[in-house]
Amino acid sequence: MTPLPLVAVVGSPNAGKSALFNALTGARQKVGNYPGVTVERKSGRLVLADGRPVELVDLPGTYSLEPSSPDEAVTRDVLAGKQRGERDLDALLIVLDASNLDNHLRFALQVIELGLPTIVALNMIDLAKRDGLELDSARLSRDLGVPVIETIAVRRRGVEQLSAALDDMLSAPRCGVHQHAPSDLIHLQRRAREIATAAVISETPVRRLTHRLDSVLLHPLIGPLILAAIMFVMFQGVFAWSAAPVSWIEAGMGQLSAAASAVLPPGLPRSLVVDGVIAGVGAVITFLPQILILFFFILLLEGTGYMVRAAFLMDRLMRGVGLSGRAFIPLLSSFACAVPGIMATRTIDDPKDRLTTILVAPLMTCSARLPVYTLVIAAFIPDRDIGPGVGLQGLVMFGLYLAGIGGALLAALVLRRGVLKGGGSAFMMELPKYQWPPLKDIAIGLLTRAQIFLKRAGTIILGTTLILWVLASVPQAAPGQRQSDVSIAGKIAGAIEVVVKPIGFNRDISLALLPAMAAREVAVSAIATVYSIDSTDDSKAQRTLAQKMRGRWSLATALAFLAWFVFAPQCISTIAVTRRETNGWKWPIFMVTYLFALAYLAAGITYWLAVAAGLG
Amino acid sequence: MNAPFAMHEIHLDQIKLGTSARIVAIDWDSLDAPDASRLRDFGFDEGVAIEALHLGPFGRDPMAVRVGRMTVAIRRKHAAAIRVLPDRK
Numbered sequence: 001m002t003p004l005p006l007v008a009v010v011g012s013p014n015a016g017k018s019a020l021f022n023a024l025t026g027a028r029q030k031v032g033n034y035p036g037v038t039v040e041r042k043s044g045r046l047v048l049a050d051g052r053p054v055e056l057v058d059l060p061g062t063y064s065l066e067p068s069s070p071d072e073a074v075t076r077d078v079l080a081g082k083q084r085g086e087r088d089l090d091a092l093l094i095v096l097d098a099s100n101l102d103n104h105l106r107f108a109l110q111v112i113e114l115g116l117p118t119i120v121a122l123n124m125i126d127l128a129k130r131d132g133l134e135l136d137s138a139r140l141s142r143d144l145g146v147p148v149i150e151t152i153a154v155r156r157r158g159v160e161q162l163s164a165a166l167d168d169m170l171s172a173p174r175c176g177v178h179q180h181a182p183s184d185l186i187h188l189q190r191r192a193r194e195i196a197t198a199a200v201i202s203e204t205p206v207r208r209l210t211h212r213l214d215s216v217l218l219h220p221l222i223g224p225l226i227l228a229a230i231m232f233v234m235f236q237g238v239f240a241w242s243a244a245p246v247s248w249i250e251a252g253m254g255q256l257s258a259a260a261s262a263v264l265p266p267g268l269p270r271s272l273v274v275d276g277v278i279a280g281v282g283a284v285i286t287f288l289p290q291i292l293i294l295f296f297f298i299l300l301l302e303g304t305g306y307m308v309r310a311a312f313l314m315d316r317l318m319r320g321v322g323l324s325g326r327a328f329i330p331l332l333s334s335f336a337c338a339v340p341g342i343m344a345t346r347t348i349d350d351p352k353d354r355l356t357t358i359l360v361a362p363l364m365t366c367s368a369r370l371p372v373y374t375l376v377i378a379a380f381i382p383d384r385d386i387g388p389g390v391g392l393q394g395l396v397m398f399g400l401y402l403a404g405i406g407g408a409l410l411a412a413l414v415l416r417r418g419v420l421k422g423g424g425s426a427f428m429m430e431l432p433k434y435q436w437p438p439l440k441d442i443a444i445g446l447l448t449r450a451q452i453f454l455k456r457a458g459t460i461i462l463g464t465t466l467i468l469w470v471l472a473s474v475p476q477a478a479p480g481q482r483q484s485d486v487s488i489a490g491k492i493a494g495a496i497e498v499v500v501k502p503i504g505f506n507r508d509i510s511l512a513l514l515p516a517m518a519a520r521e522v523a524v525s526a527i528a529t530v531y532s533i534d535s536t537d538d539s540k541a542q543r544t545l546a547q548k549m550r551g552r553w554s555l556a557t558a559l560a561f562l563a564w565f566v567f568a569p570q571c572i573s574t575i576a577v578t579r580r581e582t583n584g585w586k587w588p589i590f591m592v593t594y595l596f597a598l599a600y601l602a603a604g605i606t607y608w609l610a611v612a613a614g615l616g
Numbered sequence: 617m618n619a620p621f622a623m624h625e626i627h628l629d630q631i632k633l634g635t636s637a638r639i640v641a642i643d644w645d646s647l648d649a650p651d652a653s654r655l656r657d658f659g660f661d662e663g664v665a666i667e668a669l670h671l672g673p674f675g676r677d678p679m680a681v682r683v684g685r686m687t688v689a690i691r692r693k694h695a696a697a698i699r700v701l702p703d704r705k
Contacts, residue, residue, distance in 0.1 A: 063654075063657035063658070064653070064656075064657050066653055068650050068653065068654060099685050100684070100685055100686045101685075102659060102684040102685065103657075103658065103659040103683070103684055103685075103686050106659075131685070133685070185656065186661075189656070189659075189661060190661075210687070211669065214669065214670060214680070214687075215670070218670040218680065219673075220671065220672075220673040220676075221673070223673055224673050308689075311689075312670075312672060312678060312680065312689045313672065313673055315672055315677070315678050315689070315691070316672050316673070316674035316675050316677050316678070317674055319677075325678070325689075349650055349654070350650075426648070426650070426651045426654065426691070426694070427678050427689065427690070427691050428651070428654045428655065428658065428688065428689065428690050428691075428694070429688070429689045430658065430686060430687070430688055430689075431680055431687040431688065431689055
């Protein structure tokens, strides 16, 4: 079977490349990885009018063929036919931002010089018109020597014309690659500006919407207030809006385990399904709504163009701890999950800046900590108001977030003064035009996240839960003995307990810490599994997990446990992605060591202070 | 007494907000190579029209500058390497 014709979609960041890619391929997308590098390969299938399928690959956005990040290097290498894991291209689709022609044309000229069959999509033509810019695409096509199609990707305008042009291009016989020596950049730049000027029919200076919005959103006083308000709404939304769906999932899980109990005979099989699978995985799936709400906000902020403004507002403060505003985006994403956050650091050019951001990203309170925090707070912090609209539980949660942020900033400061001293200090970013992202694109993003999370719940979490269940169930306790004392897991926990006893951790926590290395939220399912196995008689089993915990933990222990999770790097995925992104074990080992040290210290100090205050 | 309408060349970090200007010279040698190439990517070049649009809230840093039809954020440090001639009002 001959492989499908391959068409690469290239363009500058913010040219609407991904939106056009989505419009062309719909949901038929596949995300993979290029071998040896950590850059994602996003491909999709486009069916031409005559039914012929074509594979489209969405290359990382770049401003030129001289890469300044690993992402951009992939784009260059694919275009040059030198990227491992990518076959030769049959055609190119260059996406240009219609209102930024003078800047983006230079890259287009560079790419056209490569000699591949090329089509130019003059994208966001509506935004250009909104800015009072009238363009002559026929003239542009003549000057560039390739077809130019006007498109509005977010409204799927021009998609059919593009696909027709691709059809023509792929049907035409290939007349050999006529590559000539690349022109020098300054020459190209000036030619780009000439062509851009010639393509402009009329240009009326209109007070741009983006400029008006920016004068508010980037206002020295109002801007930071709005940013703070957006972040407040975001985290408020994560908790408030998730309450209903979480209770539905919990109800569903309850019915499921009741049904399973009715069908399965009592004993080990029932215990495996009800205590192991349903209790363990169910405890984790209830956090899907919160994670999706958080990602919804992040995708929305990125899609509208606000995220870069947030970076602009925060740059000076981030510089105070040796980072740049660019680090703000990865760190904010890390509130959802450190894995995409760490992957987002690829946009940071400076290696030391980037490494520092990677090393502190796990300190941002990721959504996997929410299950742990929520459970412990619900069990130990009284649900009472300490002011109008301010609950004590919410305040503690807020404090945990602040502790994470404070820890990250402090760690960055120390790292930049110590092991990661020096390096550049650039902050250069394009501030894209504001636009309303198509809800479909956000939906595709959320769907991908949900799939990844459920896959994790289905594999890593289910696997560790099952192993823990086996370790916690074997050997079976004799009457009068506690199962968690007798089992293999109990013995392992006994060894861990020696280390963590000074910081107030009991045996149950020791037991939960080991499987929680897989992912933090496993701590919840681990505790749930252990207590569920332990509760032999039925009246005890009816008690909620929180009630059971209250019976076994002191307040000081609970607080120390919370402090531990602010810092502890208990997430295999984060460690793995750090290894991938830093190309070796040195930095992940460094990260795990310093974070565990901080966790131990923080939990210890919390415990000792709490005991001194009489909460032990 | 020539201040208000004078045609003085100044460094970009000294420009008043809302002022449009033309780039006269860029001291490429004072910039790190990656920074310089990124500035070029964004279209900074001799003869290009620019306008200072916004300043960061803390320490008036970074600054947002319109280059051609694109808006770009740069730090004052880099703006200081760019000499501009403000347009006559």
